[in-house]
Amino acid sequence: MPTPLCADGKLRPTYEDIHKLIDRSAAYIKADFDPDLMVLISGGGLIPGRIMRSFLKRPSELDPTRLRNIPTQAIGLSLYEEVAGMVEGSIGKSVTRTQWISEKALLGHKDPSKKVEEGKDAGGLVGKKILIVDEVDDSRTTLQYAYQELYNDVRQALSSMSEQERAAVPATKFACFVVHNKRNIKKGKLPILNENNHIAGDGAAPANNNQPVERIENGIVEGIRYYAGEDTENEWIAYPWESEDITEHNRLAADARKKAGQK
Helix, strand or coil, X not given: CCCCECCCCEECCCHHHXXXXXXXXXXXXXXXXXXXEXXXXXXXXXXXXXXXXXXXXXXXXXXXXXXXXXXXXXXXXXXXXXXXXXXXXXXXXXXXXXXXXXXXXXXXXXCCCCCCCCCCCCCCCCCCEEEEEEEEECCCHHHHHHHHHHHHHHHHHHHCXXXXXXXXXXXXXXXXXXXXXXXXXXXCCCCECCCCCCECCCCCCCCHHHCCCCEEECCEEEEEEEEEEEEECCCEECCHHHCCCHHHHHHHHXXXXXXXXXX
């Protein structure tokens, strides 16, 4: 069920709402993309990414009866918050990078042709299926920046490898997940591969005839798969991790659900 508007005119999803939404979305993403690692956009993507991580586990290569978490990396990007070094008047207009992935972490192990002991790969991006996670896609400016910069970094890392090393590496693929996608005009652009079938539904992957065509260019799939837990209009979304009074947040959310006839 869609998140109902509260009396204060805001959408107030609860922790439980978001947990269930990510659970459903993760089943879809697992079946459709099955990421090797996640890149979380700080700070909005940290909590959704941590929840998502619980649902994207893979069987251990050492003991297939056990499940292991996939690696995660974090990047710090600021669009609407003031941070040190920000140019005056840039809030809401340009992205400021506050934390990024090191060159060593980007490449992972130096020789991709050699098998790395399980759990010892820090989550290198080259040759992986990468899921970028954030809380909301509003203007799309932050997502565009994150995708384009990560794409450029992977391309640069591939160019620094020998021809033999590149031949041993699978194509790098990108996808992104946001808890909420606002139906508004986007300032940022993404080359979305699955534009007509991007919303997580019942946990089943799209039929084979709906799968996007993947074109590989210089070791990277051109374009990005896009997943959103829920589409909303252009309402203000108040997330529970932003609330100073979680009891009041939950009360307003419960009142809105009752008024909308939801349990």
